[in-house]
Amino acid sequence: xxxxxxxxxxxxxxxxxxxxxxxxxxxxxxxxxxxxxxxxxxxxxxxxxxxxxxxxxxxxxxxxxxxxxxxxxxxxxxxxxxxxxxxx
Amino acid sequence: xxxxxxxxxxxxxxxxxxxxxxxxxxxxxxxxxxxxxxxxxxxxxxxxxxxxxxxxxxxxxxxxxxxxxxxxxxxxxxxxxxxxxxxxxxxxxxxxxxxxxxxxxxxxxxxxxxxxxxxxxxxxxxxxxxxxxxxxxxxxxxxxxxxxxxxxxxxxxxxxxxxxxxxxxxxxxxxxxxxxxxxxxxxxxxxxxxxxxxxxxxxxxxxxxxxxxxxxxxxxxxxxxxxxxxxxxxxxxxxxxxxxxxxxxxxxxxxxxxxxxxxxxxxxxxxxxxxxxxxxxxxxxxxxxxxxxxxxxxxxxxxxxxxxxxxxxxxxxxxxxxxxxxxxxxxxxxxxxxxxxxxxxxxxxxxxxxxxxxxxxxxxxxxxxxxxxxxxxxxxxxxxxxxxxxxxxxxxxxxxxxxxxxxxxxxxxxxxxxxxxxxxxxxxxxxxxxxxxxxxxxxxxxxxxxxxxxxxxxxxxxxxxxxxxxxxxxxxxxxxxxxxxxxxxxxxxxxxxxxxxxxxxxxxxxxxxxxxxxxxxxxxxxxxxxxxxxxxxxxxxxxxxxxxxxxxxxxxxxxxxxxxxxxxxxxxxxxxxxxxxxxxxxxxxxxxxxxxxxxxxxxxxxx
Numbered sequence: 001x002x003x004x005x006x007x008x009x010x011x012x013x014x015x016x017x018x019x020x021x022x023x024x025x026x027x028x029x030x031x032x033x034x035x036x037x038x039x040x041x042x043x044x045x046x047x048x049x050x051x052x053x054x055x056x057x058x059x060x061x062x063x064x065x066x067x068x069x070x071x072x073x074x075x076x077x078x079x080x081x082x083x084x085x086x087x088x
Numbered sequence: 089x090x091x092x093x094x095x096x097x098x099x100x101x102x103x104x105x106x107x108x109x110x111x112x113x114x115x116x117x118x119x120x121x122x123x124x125x126x127x128x129x130x131x132x133x134x135x136x137x138x139x140x141x142x143x144x145x146x147x148x149x150x151x152x153x154x155x156x157x158x159x160x161x162x163x164x165x166x167x168x169x170x171x172x173x174x175x176x177x178x179x180x181x182x183x184x185x186x187x188x189x190x191x192x193x194x195x196x197x198x199x200x201x202x203x204x205x206x207x208x209x210x211x212x213x214x215x216x217x218x219x220x221x222x223x224x225x226x227x228x229x230x231x232x233x234x235x236x237x238x239x240x241x242x243x244x245x246x247x248x249x250x251x252x253x254x255x256x257x258x259x260x261x262x263x264x265x266x267x268x269x270x271x272x273x274x275x276x277x278x279x280x281x282x283x284x285x286x287x288x289x290x291x292x293x294x295x296x297x298x299x300x301x302x303x304x305x306x307x308x309x310x311x312x313x314x315x316x317x318x319x320x321x322x323x324x325x326x327x328x329x330x331x332x333x334x335x336x337x338x339x340x341x342x343x344x345x346x347x348x349x350x351x352x353x354x355x356x357x358x359x360x361x362x363x364x365x366x367x368x369x370x371x372x373x374x375x376x377x378x379x380x381x382x383x384x385x386x387x388x389x390x391x392x393x394x395x396x397x398x399x400x401x402x403x404x405x406x407x408x409x410x411x412x413x414x415x416x417x418x419x420x421x422x423x424x425x426x427x428x429x430x431x432x433x434x435x436x437x438x439x440x441x442x443x444x445x446x447x448x449x450x451x452x453x454x455x456x457x458x459x460x461x462x463x464x465x466x467x468x469x470x471x472x473x474x475x476x477x478x479x480x481x482x483x484x485x486x487x488x489x490x491x492x493x494x495x496x497x498x499x500x501x502x503x504x505x506x507x508x509x510x511x512x513x514x515x516x517x518x519x520x521x522x523x524x525x526x527x528x529x530x531x532x533x534x535x536x537x538x539x540x541x542x543x544x545x546x547x548x549x550x551x552x553x554x555x556x557x558x559x560x561x562x563x564x565x566x567x568x569x570x571x572x573x574x575x576x577x578x579x580x581x582x583x584x585x586x587x588x589x590x591x592x593x594x595x596x597x598x599x600x601x602x603x604x605x606x607x608x609x610x611x612x613x614x615x616x617x618x619x620x621x622x623x624x625x626x627x628x629x630x631x632x633x634x635x636x637x638x639x640x641x642x643x644x645x646x647x648x649x650x651x652x653x654x655x656x657x658x659x660x661x662x663x664x665x666x667x668x669x670x671x672x673x674x675x676x677x678x679x680x681x682x683x684x685x686x687x688x689x690x691x692x693x694x695x
Contacts, residue, residue, distance in 0.1 A: 010360075052557065057338060057658065080338055086593035
């Protein structure tokens with residue numbers, strides 16, 4: 001099954017290889033995954049470490065960090081990682 | 089040591105400048121900058137005073153670390169009663185002015201009364217003089233500042249001044265220093281204008297001493313090193329605060345078209361990448377970054393507008409390089425008004441610096457005007473024919489010019505969204521708290537920010553609390569009251585040191601501040617003492633506001649945020665759960681259910 005993945009903004013500096021893999025020009029990359037793949041497993045496969053530098057959206061809904069290991073992806077899901085920046 | 093122990097009291101009515109010892113006991117309890125300046129204001133000014141009357145005071149306060157080589161050791165604050173809000177106003181600025189003031193030997197300036205004719209204050213180390221400024225009155229900042237330097241024959245003078253907006257009573261007029269930095273919010277520039285004080289110009293050649301130089305260098309170095317390796321710090325240096333555009337846009341907390349929506353389809357044209365990418369004419373907006381006094385972060389942007397763009401054609405004044413878009417400016421002059429034109433936003437931002445206006449409140453007020461126009465409450469007759477529609481970049485630019493000069497519909501919009509919407513019969517369309525416009529975060533998408541806006545002592549503000557990390561990770565509100573309270577206290581402490589809040593955002597710990605303050609100042613400083621100080625300052629500000637006539641009723645949010653669900657993003661379908669969070673917040677603060685500090689809380693804090 002296929003999901004789309006994108007790393008947004010300065011995550012491209014934090015995780016350059018993962019960002020390159022998760023991009024198709026300016027848009028997200030399509031990625032082939034096996035049924036039952038969790039959000040966390042997808043990020044592990046991309047080489048994105050399990051840390052608090054980013055948040056995860058799947059289909060425009062927030063997936064909390066502790067939910068990522070159990071949340072299974074479905075065909076056509078859109079996964080977006082965006083940086084957690086403290087503002088000012 | 090750290091402090092010079094000296095303030096200058098300027099009686100503008102009498103035309104006198106009188107040095108005075110800094111209250112050493114207060115310095116031990118309130119430290120400096122925000123804490124100490126607010127203590128002086130709260131002691132000397134009746135909280136019921138009319139903010140634009142001669143009885144209000146304007147305090148310019150540095151911190152003990154201002155003027156040292158602690159990273160970001162250049163901050164200063166303008167403290168007064170805010171005309172936009174009727175509440176405590178405490179606006180923080182960087183640039184070079186604060187460091188120079190400290191180097192001249194002054195901890196604080198207190199301006200009282202009202203000058204009979206426009207004046208500016210000139211400080212050259214310990215020498216202080218009020219100089220007539222009739223020839224400068226009416227000049228925009230970018231003319232007044234160089235004129236002052238030229239008059240004294242010294243390009244190294246640092247200047248904080250107001251532009252026409254502060255002179256014509258724009259309620260969100262700001263104080264601009266070093267051409268493109270500002271003490272931005274709550275109308276501190278209007279207070280300066282009401283006193284006919286055009287500018288403060290300072291040249292300092294003495295320097296700052298610290299209690300234990302070796303310990304200070306060690307402590308400063310420790311923070312430098314932490315900042316140097318920090319990924320978020322590198323991100324700020326490289327991309328600027330505008331890196332946040334992709335964050336709130338992805339999350340669904342980017343207020344768009346007066347908070348009607350929480351994501352903006354034009355955000356890609358206003359983000360960090362857009363700033364750094366050639367446009368269709370091959371023009372790149374971003375030239376380089378810039379840093380304030382002693383700052384090792386360098387989050388500032390230096391930008392220039394495409395000379396072909398409509399906003400600057402035949403306006404060479406605005407075709408040069410100047411302070412470029414911050415995230416807040418890109419939101420306010422972009423998403424808030426539905427305009428996705430990078431050059432238009434940059435131009436309106438330049439006008440804010442030249443005329444002396446807070447871009448956040450400007451954008452929020454124009455957004456309110458656009459919604460009023462959309463629903464027919466404001467018509468072409470009121471606007472003089474300008475199509476004040478969301479997304480109209482020409483209208484944005486035209487109206488910004490009018491607001492800066494107080495002309496036409498600009499005069500109404502210059503009063504802020506609250507008074508504007510009241511005048512045109514739709515008060516519920518003002519996206520503000522206590523009269524001050526929201527910043528670039530929606531309180532439905534970011535629930536903790538909703539609580540922060542409602543409880544900030546200076547009206548809606550994104551800098552009084554730090555809910556970011558928590559809000560971007562969960563919408564559950566149970567822990568948010570404690571998180572907001574805790575961050576309000578540590579921020580109040582940091583704001584009293586002379587250092588920039590961004591150091592904390594990018595990895596500094598409270599121990600870094602404590603170590604530097606302890607090495608610089610007498611009295612023995614540690615983290616607990618700093619945090620207690622922060623809580624004390626917060627409660628002192630609250631007491632001032634309550635005495636000024638504010639109450640629990642003002643700790644609220646617009647109906648839109650409380651009742652209209654976010655249409656998209658992480659918080660799709662949600663409103664702000666302020667009703668759940670506020671009682672718990674009051675309890676954690678040691679306040680009554682009506683939001684008043686209990687006697688035992690005041691006693692514990694020594695208030």
